[in-house]
Amino acid sequence: MSALTDLLFPNPLPSVEELEARYPARSLPQGAKVTRVAPSPTGYMHIGTMYTGLVCERLAHQSGGVFILRIEDTDQKRQIPGATELIASSLDSYGLKIDEGVCPDMRQKGAYGPYIQSQRKEIYQAYVKKLVEEGKAYPCFCTSEDMDALRKQQEASGARPGYHGQWTKCRYLSEEDAIRKIKEGIPYVIRFKSEGDYNRRIVIEDVLRGKRDFPENDLDIVLLKSDGLPTYHFAHVVDDHLMGTNQVIRGDEWVSSLPLHIQLFAAMGWKAPKYGHLAPIQKLDEGAKRKLSKRKDPEAGMSFYDEQGYPKQAVLEYLLNIANSNFEDWRRQNPVKPMNDFPFSLKKMGISGALMDFVKLNSVSRDTISHMTAEEVYENALAWAEKYDEELAGLMKNNRDYVLAILNIERNPSGKGRKDIQVWAQLKDELSYFFEDRFQGVPDTLNPEEAAPIARDFLKVYDPSDDKDAWFEKLKEVATQNGYAGSTKEYKEAPEKFKGNISDAATILRLLITGRSQSPDLFAIMQVLGKDRVTARLNRVLS
Ligand code: GLU
Numbered sequence: 231m232s233a234l235t236d237l238l239f240p241n242p243l244p245s246v247e248e249l250e251a252r253y254p255a256r257s258l259p260q261g262a263k264v265t266r267v268a269p270s271p272t273g274y275m276h277i278g279t280m281y282t283g284l285v286c287e288r289l290a291h292q293s294g295g296v297f298i299l300r301i302e303d304t305d306q307k308r309q310i311p312g313a314t315e316l317i318a319s320s321l322d323s324y325g326l327k328i329d330e331g332v333c334p335d336m337r338q339k340g341a342y343g344p345y346i347q348s349q350r351k352e353i354y355q356a357y358v359k360k361l362v363e364e365g366k367a368y369p370c371f372c373t374s375e376d377m378d379a380l381r382k383q384q385e386a387s388g389a390r391p392g393y394h395g396q397w398t399k400c401r402y403l404s405e406e407d408a409i410r411k412i413k414e415g416i417p418y419v420i421r422f423k424s425e426g427d428y429n430r431r432i433v434i435e436d437v438l439r440g441k442r443d444f445p446e447n448d449l450d451i452v453l454l455k456s457d458g459l460p461t462y463h464f465a466h467v468v469d470d471h472l473m474g475t476n477q478v479i480r481g482d483e484w485v486s487s488l489p490l491h492i493q494l495f496a497a498m499g500w501k502a503p504k505y506g507h508l509a510p511i512q513k514l515d516e517g518a519k520r521k522l523s524k525r526k527d528p529e530a531g532m533s534f535y536d537e538q539g540y541p542k543q544a545v546l547e548y549l550l551n552i553a554n555s556n557f558e559d560w561r562r563q564n565p566v567k568p569m570n571d572f573p574f575s576l577k578k579m580g581i582s583g584a585l586m587d588f589v590k591l592n593s594v595s596r597d598t599i600s601h602m603t604a605e606e607v608y609e610n611a612l613a614w615a616e617k618y619d620e621e622l623a624g625l626m627k628n629n630r631d632y633v634l635a636i637l638n639i640e641r642n643p644s645g646k647g648r649k650d651i652q653v654w655a656q657l658k659d660e661l662s663y664f665f666e667d668r669f670q671g672v673p674d675t676l677n678p679e680e681a682a683p684i685a686r687d688f689l690k691v692y693d694p695s696d697d698k699d700a701w702f703e704k705l706k707e708v709a710t711q712n713g714y715a716g717s718t719k720e721y722k723e724a725p726e727k728f729k730g731n732i733s734d735a736a737t738i739l740r741l742l743i744t745g746r747s748q749s750p751d752l753f754a755i756m757q758v759l760g761k762d763r764v765t766a767r768l769n770r771v772l773s
Contacts, residue, residue, distance in 0.1 A: 234405050235362050237412045238369060238420070243356040253342055253472040258295060263477045265290045266298035266331070267321070268466065273310030274524060275320040275532040277586075278481060278510055281549050285479050285508065287326045288550075288574040298473060299331030301346040302466070304459045314346070320532050324542045330473075342473045347465050354460040354468055357498065358420050358453050366497055367453055369418040370400035371411050393421065394428070394448045401450060420454040422464075426493055434488050437477070437506035439581050447490040463487060467494045475503045482507040506576060509583035511552065522586060529586060539614045539654030541602075543569070544595035550574070551594065552584040566601055566644055596649040604637035607651070614654035622658045625665070632758075636664050639754040648750050663744045664759060666766070676741045678771055680729075683712050684738045685768040692768075694761040698753045709735035743767050 244252070256264065265286035269279045283299075290297035299321060301314050319334035330340025338345050361367035372380070376399070384391050401423060403411075412418065426446035433443045453464040460468070470478060484491075485507045495502035510521045513529070522530035529535075535545045547569055550557045560572050599607060608626065615623035626633050640648040651660060662668040672681070687708040696704065706716045713729040715721035721731040740752050743764060749755060756764050 232363075234369075234409055234412075235359050237409060238362060239355055239359045241352075243352050243359060246356060246360050249353060249356060249472065253474075256296070256474040259293075261293055262295035263289045263293045264296045264298070264474050265477050265479060266300045266470070266473065266475055268300040268302050268469075268480070269317050270302045270305065270308065271310060271313030271317060272308055273313040273316065275316055276524060277522065277530055277532060277535075277549075278508075279317065280320065280324060280326075280532055280545075281511060281552070282479055282481065282508060283321050283324075283326045284546060284549050285553055285574075285579075286477075287328075288553075288570075289477055289479070289576070290329070291570070292574055295476075296329045296474075297326075298340065298342075298475070299328045299345065300469060300473070301332055302462065303346060303348045304455075304462065304465050306348070306457065306459065324532075324546055326546075347469070348459065350465075350469070351458060353472070354454065354465060355458065357468055358460070358464070361422070361453070361497065362420065366423050367420050368401055368403070368423055369408050369412065370421045370450075370452075371403075371408075371416050371418045372400060390428070392449045394424070394450065398450045417456045419452045419456050421450040422453050422494070422497070424448050424450050424493065425497075426489070432489055432492070434492060434505075436485070436488070437504050437576055438579055439485075439507065444486075444489045447493050449490070451490060463490060463494065467491060467498065467500075470503050471495070471498065471500045478503045478505045479508060480505075482509050508579075509581055511586050512583040513586050519583065519585065521583070529588075536614075537618060539611075539618070539656070540591070540595050540652075541598050541610055541654070544591070544598040547598060548591045548594045551590065554578040555580070561597075565597075592652045595652045599651045600641075600647045600649045601643050603643050604634050604641055606643075607637045607641075608634055611654040611657050615657075619655065619658060622661075625658075625661065629665075632664070633661065635758045636661060639758060640750045650750065663746070663749075664755075664763075666763065669767075670745050672741050672745055672771070676738065681738050681742055681771050684708060684735060685742055685771045687711055688739060689765065689768050692764065694757070694764070701753050701756075705736060705739065706732060742771055 258264070267279065267283040267286050269276075287297045289295070299318060301317070303309060303314075314332055315334060315336060318332045318336070321328065322334045328339075330342060331345040332338055344350055358367055362369075370393075372393075380393070380397055380399075381391060383389075384397065389397070398421075400408075400421070424447055426448040428445045428448045430446045431443045432446055433441050435441045451463055452461050454460055459465075466478075469475075488505060491505070492502050512519045513522055513527060524530050532545075535542075547557075547561070550569060550572065554572070554574055556578055557572055564571065602610070608630070612623060612626050615626060642648075651657065662670065688704070691704045691707065693700075693704075709732045710716045712735065714735040715725075715728040715731050718731055718733070721728055736752065737747055740749055741747060743752065743759070744755060759767075
């Protein structure tokens with residue numbers, strides 16, 4: 231075979247022995263998982279990549295293993311500048327820290343690299359060369375017209391499509407013919423010579439789906455394309471072997487390729503990793519579930535969550551919720567523990583695709599923000615605003631201490647604090663009534679004749695140095711003077727005697743001061759607003 235392999239691979243390639251020595255087996259503790267997330271750089275960060283990344287990261291880091299980011303760019307037609315940085319920096323900014331692979335600054339770290347497939351060309355070629363030498367692979371000169379003709383013939387005769395069995399024309403070329411064609415400059419690919427029999431079945435265990443049987447693979451798939459780069463099938467086999475991956479987690483579109491992948495590992499004489507296939511995240515579209523689509527659904531891209539202003543931590547926790555539904559209970563019992571303390575388990579993963587549920591995401595997000603300190607809310611919101619809302623960023627920067635005081639209202643990071651903020655974008659509105667030039671005034675529904683006496687009487691007794699109890703006593707006094715019940719009990723006993731309950735009087739005061747009927751604690755708001763602003767607001771209705 232050497233005349234043929236020399237022609238197929240004229241450039242010097244490393245020997246297989248050199249490669250095995252360059253990438254020695256890892257020595258890791260018992261049970262440590264080596265995982266990788268292996269996206270193609272298409273210029274888009276799909277939520278599914280983040281989800282797979284999270285599962286891989288948890289499996290690796292929970293077991294003392296290794297988490298790798300590998301860039302699968304063998305489809306050069308689909309290359310987009312900046313796409314790899316986007317993936318690396320997204321994972322990093324969401325806190326999924328890799329041990330090996332491509333970093334956000336495009337440097338690569340780890341001893342098993344390069345981690346960008348197009349930079350591993352000669353590694354793949356070295357192994358394909360070996361397969362050709364062993365008679366397990368061969369050059370195929372079929373053109374796209376030949377392949378079209380093959381498809382038509384198969385259709386006409388009702389045969390199963392693909393390059394298999396009697397249809398593998400180039401498998402039967404003599405070495406002399408192959409050499410002649412190469413010398414004539416006819417382009418070729420290199421195909422795998424499958425020994426599989428479609429009528430035999432093999433049983434394969436998926437770590438998420440359990441055991442399943444499949445027909446053996448009998449397709450002579452392409453290993454190396456005419457540009458000298460490998461196909462996904464072959465590249466991932468070589469990489470996962472050399473990088474020591476022992477647990478592959480990937481999308482379920484690859485399930486049907488499992489027999490081929492197991493067969494390729496066997497042909498190479500290597501132990502296959504364990505495989506687990508994740509169902510994609512779905513959405514309801516006119517009552518039917520479907521996969522999130524990059525084209526149709528903005529929420530399929532991670533940039534959507536950034537723009538909306540979801541804290542990264544919240545999105546990640548939501549994804550963990552999808553991955554392990556018992557995370558929710560755990561979170562309830564451990565409201566402030568770091569998410570990574572949760573014992574993630576493959577066994578708890580469902581196999582049908584979870585629905586993207588914004589009600590749930592919003593609630594996770596409100597919880598996440600409620601457990602942040604005012605400083606954390608400030609820093610995160612400001613970082614968001616600097617990217618997406620300059621005006622809000624300016625307001626926050628020019629009034630740092632005041633904004634921190636506002637954010638501190640009813641804040642209790644270690645317990646049950648205010649839960650009204652779910653995205654950073656909301657902050658502009660939440661801050662608005664604390665600034666005179668942004669305060670929108672009271673709504674038309676507030677009757678000035680009802681409101682004015684409350685404002686007038688409250689102003690008479692208002693003392694900004696009052697504590698909450700004293701403040702409340704004064705509110706009660708003002709309420710009863712104006713014909714409201716001083717307590718709910720009183721009101722319930724004889725509602726006809728009153729204009730309303732104490733809470734109705736409080737709502738009037740709240741409306742006068744904030745312009746809204748719902749707000750965080752009014753006493754705390756008034757403290758933060760301070761005497762001048764409070765007085766000015768109450769005087770508005772009197773003038
Ligand atoms: N590049 C493949 C994809 O994006 C990766 C599959 C895998 O993780 O092996 O689907």
